[in-house]
Amino acid sequence: MSLxxxxxxxxxxxxxxxxxxxxxxxxxxGTVTALHGNTGTLTCGTNGDVTLILKSDARLQVGKLVExxxxxxxxxxxxxxxxxxxxxxxxxxxxxxxxKIYENVVNATHKFKSIFxx
Amino acid sequence: MDGxxxxxxxxxxxxxxxxxxxxxxxxxxxxGDRDNKTLRPVTAKQVLDASQPFxxxxxxxxxxxxxxxxxxxxxRNISSQSTNVTYKIDDGTGEVxxxxxxxxxxxxxxxxxxxxxPADGKTEVELNGHARVFGSIKSxxxxxxxxxxxxxxxxxxxxxxxxxxxxxxxxxxxxxGPPGGGGGAAAGNAGGVDAVMGGADDYGAGxxxxxxxxxxxxxxxxxxxxTEPQDDTGLHMQVIASKLNMPASEVGRAGEELLGAGxxxxxxxxxTWAILEY
Numbered sequence: 001m002s003l004x005x006x007x008x009x010x011x012x013x014x015x016x017x018x019x020x021x022x023x024x025x026x027x028x029x030g031t032v033t034a035l036h037g038n039t040g041t042l043t044c045g046t047n048g049d050v051t052l053i054l055k056s057d058a059r060l061q062v063g064k065l066v067e068x069x070x071x072x073x074x075x076x077x078x079x080x081x082x083x084x085x086x087x088x089x090x091x092x093x094x095x096x097x098x099x100k101i102y103e104n105v106v107n108a109t110h111k112f113k114s115i116f117x118x
Numbered sequence: 119m120d121g122x123x124x125x126x127x128x129x130x131x132x133x134x135x136x137x138x139x140x141x142x143x144x145x146x147x148x149x150g151d152r153d154n155k156t157l158r159p160v161t162a163k164q165v166l167d168a169s170q171p172f173x174x175x176x177x178x179x180x181x182x183x184x185x186x187x188x189x190x191x192x193x194r195n196i197s198s199q200s201t202n203v204t205y206k207i208d209d210g211t212g213e214v215x216x217x218x219x220x221x222x223x224x225x226x227x228x229x230x231x232x233x234x235x236p237a238d239g240k241t242e243v244e245l246n247g248h249a250r251v252f253g254s255i256k257s258x259x260x261x262x263x264x265x266x267x268x269x270x271x272x273x274x275x276x277x278x279x280x281x282x283x284x285x286x287x288x289x290x291x292x293x294x295g296p297p298g299g300g301g302g303a304a305a306g307n308a309g310g311v312d313a314v315m316g317g318a319d320d321y322g323a324g325x326x327x328x329x330x331x332x333x334x335x336x337x338x339x340x341x342x343x344x345t346e347p348q349d350d351t352g353l354h355m356q357v358i359a360s361k362l363n364m365p366a367s368e369v370g371r372a373g374e375e376l377l378g379a380g381x382x383x384x385x386x387x388x389x390t391w392a393i394l395e396y
Binding site: 089114 | 286
């Protein structure tokens with residue numbers, strides 16, 4: 001099955017860059033903290049920020065918890081990695097989510113890969 | 119009097135002996151279902167990877183039969199037919215089709231009973247929303263799907279995340295044994311053997327350590343060899359296969375694992391094994 005979107009944290013972005021892997025579609029959870037035109041900033045608990053490259057029809061709201069499915073891409077001007085958003089799911093108030101659980105899920109899914117990803 | 123008693127006992131024995139062979143019949147299948155009513159948390163990938171030893175047999179994940187599974191994920195597609203609703207559930211590890219048969223009786227009562235209105239809204243799942251599904255793995259032709267008993271909306275993201283962790287924990291239970299010192303079952307069953315072994319406890323612990331890294335089938339064989347009454351020559355592979363209700367090829371493979379680690383040894387011929395204890 002090819003429809004796999006590994007859950008990651010900002011520190012894993014490099015591992016899913018198009019240059020290092022053919023499957024660069026990922027899933028990441030965070031709070032939208034800023035929106036500037038066609039880019040946005042996703043804050044992932046205490047794990048840092050990720051720059052989101054948005055489509056014109058994206059409907060993200062600052063302050064909401066969202067789960068992003070997207071492709072890892074290079075940012076313009078060599079500013080490192082970002083995620084080109086393909087889809088997003090809103091999960092409401094970030095306070096309702098225990099981000100520690102998500103961090104453990106990311107760790108477990110990569111440590112015990114056989115039941116999650118090929 | 120005597121004769122009838124013998125008749126009774128022989129027919130009873132015959133019935134008992136026939137049971138393993140009957141596993142293929144519907145009755146045998148039901149017996150298995152009754153013993154295994156567990157609800158196992160799984161990922162979509164585990165459902166797609168689940169194996170079936172032979173057609174119509176229960177599906178297996180990590181070598182253990184699964185009766186019911188619990189899956190959580192996002193609904194990517196809903197297609198309503200007159201007899202069933204088919205959902206596509208995506209949890210990031212793959213996509214699984216879920217079929218929920220429409221129960222016309224409940225559907226009607228929900229539509230008409232005003233008192234049930236809040237409950238009705240609660241059971242409604244939406245496209246691109248998340249759902250928790252429980253049901254059993256089915257296959258139709260080459261297509262794998264879940265025959266759902268229940269498809270309900272999921273709104274708390276923590277529930278989704280803990281589900282993935284639970285699935286991991288259960289996977290580890292089946293592949294590595296219970297947490298905190300594997301071979302718990304072996305130790306519990308080995309009471310009689312321990313008395314004979316006397317001071318051999320420490321050695322046994324070493325074997326358990328070796329066992330901990332082995333496959334589930336290997337552990338099952340070891341436990342059977344440890345508990346099953348037998349003579350000095352141990353048990354033949356075919357006997358083990360029929361006692362454990364497993365294909366001989368699988369028993370053979372696991373046996374090599376045990377032989378390689380030196381926890382069992384072959385006796386009369388290469389297919390007859392006993393535990394290496396002294």
